[in-house]
Amino acid sequence: MTADPVGGVVDLDKARSARTESADRATDTSPDSGPDRSADPSAGESDDSGPTMVDRPAPAQSGPGLIDRIRDSKRLDVLPAWVKSRPEFAGAMRWLAGHVGHTVAFHAVRVPFLYLPKLVWRSPRGLFNTLSRISRWAIDAEGEPLRQAEARRENSELYLKLSRQRDRRVRLRMILTVLTALFTLCMGLFLVFGAEPMTQVIAAVVTVLTLGWLGAPADAPLTTRAVIKTEVQKLTSDIVVKAMASIGIGQITTAVAKGQDGIKFVAPITREGPGWRADIDLPLGVTVADVADRRARLASGLRRPLGCVWPDADPSEHEGRLVLWVGDRDLSKTGIVKWQLASARKHDIFKKIPFGIDPRGRAQYVPMIQHNILIGSLPGQGKTASVRVLACGAAMDPSVELWLHENKGTGDLDALECTCHRFVSGIDDDSIKYAADSLKLLRQEVMRRAAAMKKLPRDLCPDKRITRQIADKRSLKLWPLVAVFDECQNLFAHPKYGKQAGDDAEFIIKLGRALGVVLILATQRPDKDSLPTGISGNVSIRFALRVAGQVENDMILGTSAYKNGVRATSFRPEIDAGNGYLAGATALPVVVRTAYLDDPATNAIAQRAYALRKAEGTLSGHALGDDPEAAAGPSYDLLADIAAIVPPSEERVWNERIAARLAELRPEVYGGWKGENVTSALKPHGIKTRDVAGTTDDGARTTRRGIVRADLTKAIAERDENRGAA
Template identity: 60%
Template structure:
């Protein structure tokens, strides 16, 4: 036979396909080989030769499965591998709706919901009880009309007067047969109803006689019940008896049709084209639209090529399309799924008109290791900022609530008597003055003396970080297995590893200062990189986020960011991180101005405190509330003996001498020393600057070695095993040390960055 594997029906050529013939069994005999040859179906042969066979169970079988004799298999298109039933079950579980409602998953949210329901019921009950005399008067005035309606209705029913028009119609038509039939039906009804009415009247008469002989209280009760019944019967149709205690707002229920209509009006090309081509499936709802807190939530897959950022740019138009205030419309993305997954939340109440009360107003004390309650998201859920092992950066335009956010974080710090507050307010407005009485270090002002004080604090803080690194390193592994400060370690006062929180409000005045700015930026970067695990927290707030006022080494390493209203993309990404604006996290969408003028002051994007970025309105503390918290914190610290430094009336500590670690290390290394042990370098540094490095040299063993290792980490210099000999001679060995070229490279790289930054 002629081989036709490259043609179909002998006419149209088909591209050659790589085929593999499995010769596991003898080939099928050709019909021309002899009279006893096996006859093969031509249909089966054609199916096997077809270059694109239809999917069959045999073709989808795994490669190691059974294969028919002589079967031809496409090796360039392997079948789908068998799927594990557990994988399929997991995928199905992801689509299941939650058994427990969203508002019951959080204990705080459940309590808040039940509290609201209880307050609502109490208010409605009180409102109606207060109007009981009014309702009684209405019933009394309507009772005569009710009596007339009742008598009139009973007469009509008893004598079947409702059927009178039908009987008259048969008389007019001169239809005697129908009239006689209706008359007989009416007579039978009336005979029965007369007995029923008579029995009812007799019963009513007996009841009246019983009540007449009853005590006075029972008579009045019966009279009140009769008046109430007659009043209800006599009520006008357009005037209800009971007034509504709460008039509901007219909030339209969010439906898929409304969402599609709103998205179609945004003039986004991708949405418009998709709706024109396939209106039924252009916008997909991956879950039913449900209530989520005080609003509606819709999970949407946007058309192909459309991202959440495209919708965020049109938030104001989306507000107009949904007929809701701008403060009720909060679209956000879910990049963990894909960039086209839109989570649209439409609230019942404008967030800008909501005042968030701080839970710390009534707190007797607080534990910073549990985080600090910061504010609420649009759904009304409390958002907590995890402070320990983090640093915080807050930025915004002036007047957008930055200082109020700082006040809330500071309140949580001062209410923990074990925390040591270092507060610096470099605007001179006195916004943090209520906390002065509990601060270890405090300054308020914009003059050079105040900025110099803040710079000294960073120098002291840098030295404290290095001291803590040595102490933590020396702790036994059973006490500190993870080598980081915990609540148990912080409570050991002898170790000096309690939480230390340094706040610098209006930090741009420090980092942009011609005298103190450069060194302050380096110190702050060092503290941020190294102090995280040592219980040292830096909180920076600025209203001018640019490269001069906020060094990139700081903005790139801060773990928690809160950005209120900013002017543009550059400022947005300086605070929230690179590509935040591109990913739809845009603090430019907030409306400038205070809430009483329709602005979003106090509302911003919080990144790093929760798994996904969130819109949060920070709690508001006015001066009076701040003073109450400060008074409570003062009494708490005084009772615990924790008033230190400025709060105890001590003079400001002298700043630690300034130094350049890399330059000092390079100075103590000889030109022919390519590698050297850490302990040798530390001893030489102590001889060079005893006032700075003397405490380093006093440590012994691994702690002394680790001191230099930790100090060089922020500069990117790594230590490792190097060969060396003791200074006085002796047997060589491998110990932890540094490479001279690494130090010189770090100096060159740092100076290069400084030069480029100055030039730009």
């Protein structure tokens, strides 16, 4: 308690309580804090609150830090892409060497027949020009116009100065001219009367050529151009903006009409290969497919041929990032694309097969292992030529078992017949039945391979799929098998064999790819009857040349391909033959101009492939003249026959003795065999020959090629086990 100023007594505890309650009422601002606030509408307060703000007035963090921005930034290549790509670099160097060679050859041919006669003809004119220039220099003729001008202006003082300067110049120059003339005369007399004949000839040639060079008119140069450059308009941002505004996309057209660009360039327009590249961000809501749908209009706006304009998406960016590439030359005018393996000795099918080039001139490849391939187009657009490239690539690997079925009957693939395990060419019922039987056999082969793959040890086959290491073990019989069915619509649409063939093909496509079985199907009629949906929906790699409409486009390239702007309908008949969309081999579908192999080139490749197979002992079936369907009479087991003639007590035996004993056992089969025949016959079974020490019939000790009987028994056991599993 204390006293107030007027003499009263104040209770301190009550005063503290009053202050606390007052503070609580001041801080409680909720609508329910008191009955008076909610009940009295005249207080000027309203129950309606303003809009809720969801954005912070000031962000807690303005953006990524410096390190994050640097880490997320895109680094430009130190070296151009063509320098880092070995094929592109080699191609550029070949082009440069060809360009230099052409230029040198062009001028070398014209030197004796055009350039030298020109120089001789112009040498008198050159002599006259030389004497005229010397005389004008000696008398200071170049200063005469200036002196005459000062005389006309009656500037006597300056005129006299110029005249005295001219007199001094002329005296000095005349002395030099006379001395030079005397020296030249002496040299001429020496060359005529005192020099060797060879020196005289050289001096005369040099003099004539020099005078001829000095006598060339300004408008008639001595040499002509070996190469005429094609002038192509440079791609600029103004040209691109105007072209994009003309293709009918509302957001871009409206922005350009308001004086804006409508699009945003995210990088400078640069050269890329034989053309220009522009990276563009499209307006919100506009996709690359919208631009690709208007490719013809875009080409018109750029004033370039349709085959030069290629709008693509950037797989590493958003759907509105457009990569516009404008080439210097129409893709259809590129000419014949040379196949990279045309001169190669062999190829590994576990590596990608060169297929062609894209519009930018970059090589495009197709992987074969673990894939199936579907090719489709209208007739005459290059479908069979594309099949031939892939078949030749497979044939160049001697470990590949090749089955070719050409159900058109024109013999387009006949050159490869010598390398095939199974082969047919025809459109008759027997040929169709042969192709259908092949699919049945392939289905059985897939089932056998699945059982064999399951039994392989995990260290040899950890991923349960065929590898190069597994394929090289011939005793496992898991080498790559490539089956080609050209004009497959004649097979799948056949009233008798078509349905079962379609079921077998679908089974093979779904299960065979991991087991080394590859199907290549080509059709010119892609519809649900001639190409079952179970097949078209499960193929991993697709190549569509020109097709008729949206349905055919999506049957080959996949559902919604047309909607997404991947349209093989845009290719022009005949003009764009060989051009198509390749999907599945790269991250995004890409336009490819396929390599072309004519009959002589295909035949040369087939002969090399045959020689490789013969050398490695991998020829089989049709290539050896065997006809599986017509096989009749008894068959013989080579391994069993060798086991019968080599007793268990003979652990090692020479191949030449095996050949002699086999000839005695079955002369109609093994007659004429020698040691090298035994080596080739045993190689497919995984039995390798080695140096074996032994005694000849004369009693001499020597070493010759032979086998170990334990290897023979092991190969027989593995073969019987695989047969039992199948």
